[in-house]
Amino acid sequence: MIAACCALLLQAGAAVAQVRSVEVRVPRAFGYFLGDLVRAQADIAVDPGFSLQRASLPAPGPLTYWLDLRGITVEESPGRVRLHLTYQTFYAALDARQVAIPGFSVSLESAAAGGTTSAKAEIPGWSLGVSPLREVQPERHDDPAEYLRPDGRVSRLDPLPDMRAALVALGAALLALAALGYDRGWFARPGRPFAKAARGLRRLGREGEGGYREALRLIHRGLDETDGRRVLADDLPAFLDRHPTFRREGPALARFFEASRRAFFGREVEAARASLPWPEVEAGLRRLAAAELEA
Amino acid sequence: MPCPAMRESVRRFWGRLRPRLLLALPVLLGLASLGFGVSAWRADSANRSIAALEAGTDLDVGIGAPAPVLVARIGYLAGHGRLEETEPLVAALDRAGAADAASRARYRIANAQMREAFGLLTRGALDKAGPQVTLARQDYRRALRDRPDFWDAKFNLDVASRLIRDFPDFDRASGDEMRAEPKQIWTDIPGQPRGGP
Known part of the structure; x- marks a missing residue:
């Protein structure tokens, strides 16, 4: 105005x-x-x-x-x-x-x-x-420089907002990293014995006779941990009743127990390997780990 | 029906995108965090330089330093009687367009000139004090031009103006602008205190 x-x-x-x-x-x-x-x-x-x-x-x-x-x-x-x-x-x-x-x-x-x-x-x-x-006549000062206003302080920069943004970004980066790790399965998840067994199998590689038996042992351990007790061939139907998510894998598990019996009790590792070759062990364990996620 | 096909293609696209996104996200966020961290660290180190300069330690900060650091350095130089060294720094502030910082820097230079002039006046060297006051007035005026609401500069310009007053018609035509006429090199005659307070 x-x-x-x-x-x-x-x-x-x-x-x-x-x-x-x-x-x-x-x-x-x-x-x-x-x-x-x-x-x-x-x-x-x-x-x-x-x-x-x-x-x-x-x-x-x-x-x-x-x-x-x-x-x-x-x-x-x-x-x-x-x-x-x-x-x-x-x-x-x-x-x-x-x-x-x-x-x-x-x-x-x-x-x-x-x-x-x-x-x-x-x-x-x-x-x-x-x-x-x-005023026309200011108050008297002994030092004439006191008539002047002081220089004043230089304003400081404020690092806090940047610091806060850095911390927030760092936190978000760690969360994103955790999400990546979860997606790639870098961490052992408690309560997922088959996933653990699958990781053990990957580390194992394909080393001869000992390796094959070790692989079978891993699957045994996975079954035992899932059920919380020792699972033998005869326990399979009861196991499938208690854990219906694995029912799909029933026939494969039966073949596994057969191969296991041969390898550990019959000392016929080569025959066991013929009946249940390595790729099938891997694929079977992967399916078990996937079924475990649905439990 | 195109709908399931479309849904399928979207699903496939998301399936391809998801692993890459999951990989890129931590990397990008980590870089952003690093950038902010570096910026915060710079601000903090600038603050430390300012504190050191204000405490009386000389730091050669260079022309590219942040504006507040340059102002602190100019304040240090002005306080130690090294006014000619402040010129490139003030010019750097002007070039950077930091009007506020340039205004504060000129105010500090002018204050230093005024203190020197008061020192000369108390020792009785009137002829040397005059040009100092005139220079101080020019700097106060330029400071006010950059920042018209700079009250401390107004106050001190008033103090300086009462030491040496302007007279309209017979002394100067255009304020405190330094204008060297072709024949008249000296824009002010030193040693002629004009007018009392």
């Missing part, structure tokens, strides 16, 4: 018939300290068709020894040109007083069929009320 505190109307004379009026408005025209920004708005009412010549605007920079023009923006609508002016005052006032902001003139032109008509608009100067920042 801009109150017309400082409004000046220029009555259009004969020579500037195309410029109807010029009005300067400021939000407040008093109470400025040195270093303050002063915003003003100049409204130029013109005949339709006239537009501002940007090159005729004053260039931002120092205007007087105490006043800088910081910037000008232009807003044009039919019949009106509005200038937004930003000044900065550096007037070190000893008492509250009025200082004069200088005026300036801008050119306007209208390109009609008969040629270009140009006109000049005078933006009038206006006065600004500046105020002192300090």
